[in-house]
Amino acid sequence: MKHALRRLRTVAVALGACTLGLSLLSVPAAEAYSVRPLAPHSERAPESDQFSAEGVTTVGELRTVDGSLSYARGGRTxxxxxxxAAYVKVHFSSLRLADGDHVTVSSPDGEESYRYDRYLNRATGSDYTIDGQPGFWAMSVEGDTAVVxxxxxxRSRGSAATIDRFWRGYDRTEITQHNFSTMSVCSTDARRDVVCYQNSHPTEYARGNAVARLLISxxxxxxxxxxxxxxxxLTNKHCxxxxxxxxxxxxxxxxxxxxCGGANPGPGTKVSGATLYKVSSGGSGELDYTLYSVNNFTAIQSFGTLYLATTATSTGTRMYIPGHGDGSPKRLSIYENTQGGTTCTVRNANYNTWNISYSCDTSGGNSGSPVLNASHRVIALHHLGGCPSNQGAKAHLIYNEIASLIDNG
Known part of the structure; x- marks a missing residue:
């Protein structure tokens, strides 16, 4: 969530994280969990390489490691x-595979598994991300362990791959320690897991399927x-x-x-960003949007989509917000304070030239969330916190700027 000039970083905690390490084993796959670590711990990457963006919740740290895969019997896993760690995202600085060979990056139980060959073809293998440097990043694996x-x-003894870096996700306590923001949960936090509303608010639940968690770089x-x-x-420009x-x-x-309340999310479906189409002009307090596309679009089509309102909303309009505040599994803000109590409404439909305001609960990570009305059209793009006037950029103004680039139904 964007909180300009209101966020402070906890540097001491970040530096303290340097003392934590990574277990890196180089063993046959069948023996992966029965031998002692053979490689040294990882190190926190330089601060200049860590993620830092004003108003964006930091949820992980970059670490360096000297790892490799080889064709020798003892070096294939x-x-x-x-x-x-909440997740592990592995970087291959090089991949030296023969035709027909491939590597996988998987969770220990195999629920998540990503496959890469020498061609890095998304049509025949898995998705991945890039950062402009040599190599590529495998898709993140949920939890604290990735099996490569x-x-x-x-049968040979040649080198097959080099692993030089990885991101590891902060746990809940670390996220809180590394991110300070102004109050945007107004009074009691009334957000609940989206599945809690599957029966009582089936349309709000269904519309939330089009909303995703965005892991940035x-x-x-x-x-x-x-x-x-x-x-x-769509998301925020400041993201x-x-x-x-x-x-x-x-x-x-x-x-x-x-x-409901189960703290039992699955890994979901992950895709990478593809093409940047348009970014709003002006500062983060204005329309603050980014329009882009994804790779492997067919993998996410079944989750549905949302449509922008093309006219201004009005004060008092009922509204709700699905999103990933604090990086949590998706939650819905439907009520102001208590379940079954006062529903969220637009407090001021013309808070300023660009924004509407509301006191519906949000938190860091909700930046980019859609704000929907009772007709389930997006009336604002959430981007600013500060009770009682959390703010979203007016969707009809965004529509006016991107209408030629989308099919709004």
């Missing part, structure tokens, strides 16, 4: 683990969502605004709890 495995029937967090009938996504940032980011759909 490496376990990359950072105790307590070479698959080949060849491995270490930042916002919310993003599909807009219109084609391959188009990212360059082609390189789009190409380096992941959009995670269906990251939500399976049961």
């Amino acid at each position: 490496q376990i990359i683990r950072h105790p307590g 495995t070479l698959h080949s029937s060849r 491995g270490g930042g967090l916002c919310t993003t969502w599909r807009v219109g009938n084609t391959n188009r996504m 990212f605004s360059t082609q390189s940032a789009v190409s380096g980011s992941e959009m995670q759909f269906n990251y939500q709890c399976a049961t």
Whole structure:
């Protein structure tokens, strides 16, 4: 969430994280969990390489490591683990595979698995992200362990891949320590897991499917969502605004709890950013939008889409907000303070030239969330916090600027 000039970083905590390490094993796959670590711990990358963007929630740190895969029998699997990490995102600085061979980056239980060969073809393999430097980033794996495995029937001793960096996700306590913001949960936090509303508010629940968690360049967090009938996504300009940032980011759909209050989300469906189409002019207090597309669009089409309102909303209009505040599994803000109590409404439909205001609960990470009315049209793009006037950029003004680039239904 954007809180200009109101956020402070906890440098001491960030530096303290340098003492934490990564377990890096180089072992046969069948013995991956039965041998002692053979490689040294990782190190926190220089501060200049860490993620930092004003108003964007920091959810991870970059670490360096000296790892590799080889064709030798004892070098075909490496376990990359950072105790307590929320996710692990592995970087290959080089991939030296023969035709027919591939590597996988998987969770220990195999629920998540990404496949890469020498051609890095998204049509035949898995998605990935890039950052303008040599190599590529595998898609992130949920949890604190990634299993990297070479698959080949060849017998030789040559090198197959080099792993030099990885992002590891902060836990809940670390996210709080590394991110300070003004109050944007107004009074009691009435947000609940989206699945809690599956029966009582089925349309709000269904519309939330088009909303995804945005992992920015491995270490930042916002919310993003599909807009219109084609391959188009919206988020805030202050979340990212360059082609390189789009190409380096992941959009995670269906990251939500399976049961109400269950703290049991699955990994969802992850795709990478593709093409940057348009960025708003002006500062982050104005329209503050970025329009872009994703790779592997067919993988997310089933989650549906949202449409922009083309006329101004009005004060008192009922509204709700789906999003990933604090990087949490998707939640819905429908009520102001208590379940079944006062519903969220627009407090001021003309807070200023660009924004409406509301006191519906949000928090860091909700930046980029859609604000929808009772007709389930997007009336604003959430981007500023500060009770009692959390703010969203007026959707009809955004529509006026991007109408030729989207199919708004």
